Structure formats: C-alpha cells, structure tokens
Amino acid sequence: MISVGEAAATLLLLGWVVFVVMILTKALYNWMRSRGIQHDVAVYYNRKLMHILGGGLCAVAVPFLFETPILPFVMAILLAFSTFMFHRKNRIMYWFQMEENLYEVSFCIMWGTIITLGWFISGDLWFGAVPVLFMSVGDAVTGVARNLIYGKRTKSWLGNLIMAAFSMSIGAALGVAGILAGGAVSFLEHFEFSPIDDNVIVPLVSFMILAFAKIYAPWMLSF
Numbered sequence: 001m002i003s004v005g006e007a008a009a010t011l012l013l014l015g016w017v018v019f020v021v022m023i024l025t026k027a028l029y030n031w032m033r034s035r036g037i038q039h040d041v042a043v044y045y046n047r048k049l050m051h052i053l054g055g056g057l058c059a060v061a062v063p064f065l066f067e068t069p070i071l072p073f074v075m076a077i078l079l080a081f082s083t084f085m086f087h088r089k090n091r092i093m094y095w096f097q098m099e100e101n102l103y104e105v106s107f108c109i110m111w112g113t114i115i116t117l118g119w120f121i122s123g124d125l126w127f128g129a130v131p132v133l134f135m136s137v138g139d140a141v142t143g144v145a146r147n148l149i150y151g152k153r154t155k156s157w158l159g160n161l162i163m164a165a166f167s168m169s170i171g172a173a174l175g176v177a178g179i180l181a182g183g184a185v186s187f188l189e190h191f192e193f194s195p196i197d198d199n200v201i202v203p204l205v206s207f208m209i210l211a212f213a214k215i216y217a218p219w220m221l222s223f
Contacts, residue, residue, distance in 0.1 A: 002070060009065040014075050017054045021096070025049060029095035039094075044147060046096040047104065048140040055111050055136030062115060063125040069116040076112025080105050107199040110135065114203045121211055124223060130174055131206040134185050138167040139198050142189065160190045171206075175222030177213035181206040 025046040032042040062072050084105045086092050092099055111132050118128020142163035146156050167182030174181075185202045193201055213220040 003067070006066050006071055009061075010071040010075055013058050013061060013065075013072075014078075017058065017075075017079060020050055020053045021093070024053070026093075026095045041147065043094075043096055043098065045144065048143050050096060050104070051107070051136045051140035055107060056133060056140070059111070059115070059129045059132040059136055063129055066125060069112075069119045069125060069128070073112040073116045076108045076115075080108035080112075083108065101197070103197050103199055106197060107135070110199055110203045114207050117207065118210075121214055122223075126173065126223075127210060127214075128207065130170060130178055131181065131185075131203040131210065133170050134167045134182060134206050135199055135203040138163045138170070138182070138186065139189060139202055141166055142186075155190050155192075157190065160186050163189060167206075173222070174210065175213075175220055177210050177217070177220035178222075180220075181209040184209060 028049070029042050029046055032045065033039065037045075058072075062069070066072060083093075083097070084102065086097060087099075087102060087105075097104060114131050115125060115128035118131070119125050121127060142159035145162045146159040149158065150156065164183055164186035167186050168179045169182075171178030171180075171182030185206045188201055188205060189198055210221070
C-alpha cells in the first residue's frame with residue numbers, strides 16, 4: 001500500500017533531481033565554460049555531480065522515506081524515459097548529455113532496478129541502496145579525482161584506490177560481503193567492458209556478490 005507520505009516523498013525527490021539536472025548543473029556548466037574549461041570536461045564534471053546529488057542523495061533517502069521500492073522504481077524509469085527522449089528527438093541537454101552514449105539512461109534504469117531487486121531479496125531497501133551508492137558516489141568520486149589529477153577522462157589505479165576507500169567503507173554497513181563487493185567493483189571499474197558501461201557493471205556485480213552471500217553465506221551479511 002502506497003502512503004500519502006511516500007507519494008509526497010517521491011514528488012520531493014523528483015523535484016530535487018529536476019532542479020539538479022535542469023537548473024544547478026546548467027548554471028555550473030555556464031560558469032565552467034566562462035572560466036575557460038573545455039566543453040567535454042564541463043560535461044564530465046556535471047555528470048558526476050548528478051551521480052552524487054541525484055543518484056547518491058536519493059539512494060540514501062529511499063530507505064528512510066519508503067517502505068517498498070514501488071515509487072522509487074517508477075521515478076527512476078520516468079527519468080530514464082525522459083532523458084532517452086531528449087536523445088531520440090535530437091535535443092540533447094548539452095550541459096551533461098553526450099550524443100555518442102546513453103549512459104545517463106542506463107544509470108537511471110540500474111538505479112531503480114537494483115534498489116527494487118535488493119528489496120525483493122532481502123526485504124530491506126539498504127540491500128539495493130548500497131550497490132547504487134557504489135555507482136552513484138564511488139564511481140563519481142574516482143572520476144572527479146582522475147580528472148583533477150590528469151586533466152582528462154582516463155583510468156588510473158589511484159582513482160580506483162579512492163573509489164575503494166569510499167565503497168568498502170560504505171559496504172561495511174552490510175558486513176563482510178559489502179566490503180568485498182565494494183572492493184571488487186572498485187577493481188573492475190579500472191577496465192573497459194564496452195559496450196557495457198560502468199553504470200551497469202558496478203551496481204550489477206556488487207549486487208550479485210551481495211545476493212550470493214544472502215543465499216549461500218548469510219553469515220557474511222550484517223542483517
């Protein structure tokens with residue numbers, strides 16, 4: 001049963017994401033460009049900021065505001081469809097979208113899917129929220145760090161160590177399995193698995209590790 005509170009929370013989170021996407025990052029893009037930052041670099045920073053402020057913040061909020069993943073899943077699919085349609089109509093939002101890929105679409109789909117599957121397996125929304133945080137914040141932090149250090153989008157083990165420090169710390173909330181999952185995807189993020197992007201690999205692999213532990217080694221989980 002969906003409560004009035006959950007419906008209100010959905011509207012609040014959706015409004016926040018729309019603000020981040022349509023207003024905050026667009027203004028930030030214009031500011032970065034006025035400071036001489038290249039278009040591709042500004043877009044990259046904006047995508048990572050959306051990961052953190054949109055995907056990450058909402059993932060943390062979901063276990064506190066919802067009893068089931070129904071409305072969060074609907075919100076994620078709605079956002080996926082909306083961003084996809086901008087591509088379909090050749091009207092990309094230039095301050096964060098890129099013509100050559102649909103990574104923001106896969107991000108939204110995986111966000112909603114993993115949180116939903118996690119709840120079905122465990123009955124706890126944190127079970128799916130943690131892998132989503134690996135994708136939303138862990139992957140974003142390593143990307144920003146590498147861009148600041150090297151001045152371009154590139155892979156480096158230093159970035160993966162930063163991601164591991166965050167992801168394993170967050171994963172510890174779920175126990176040994178969470179720590180292992182955070183470490184594993186931080187290692188895998190270093191490699192390219194084209195055409196599958198990190199927004200699929202990171203949450204899916206970490207979720208599979210947690211699901212395996214839930215079924216075959218529950219002692220590795222803290223709940």
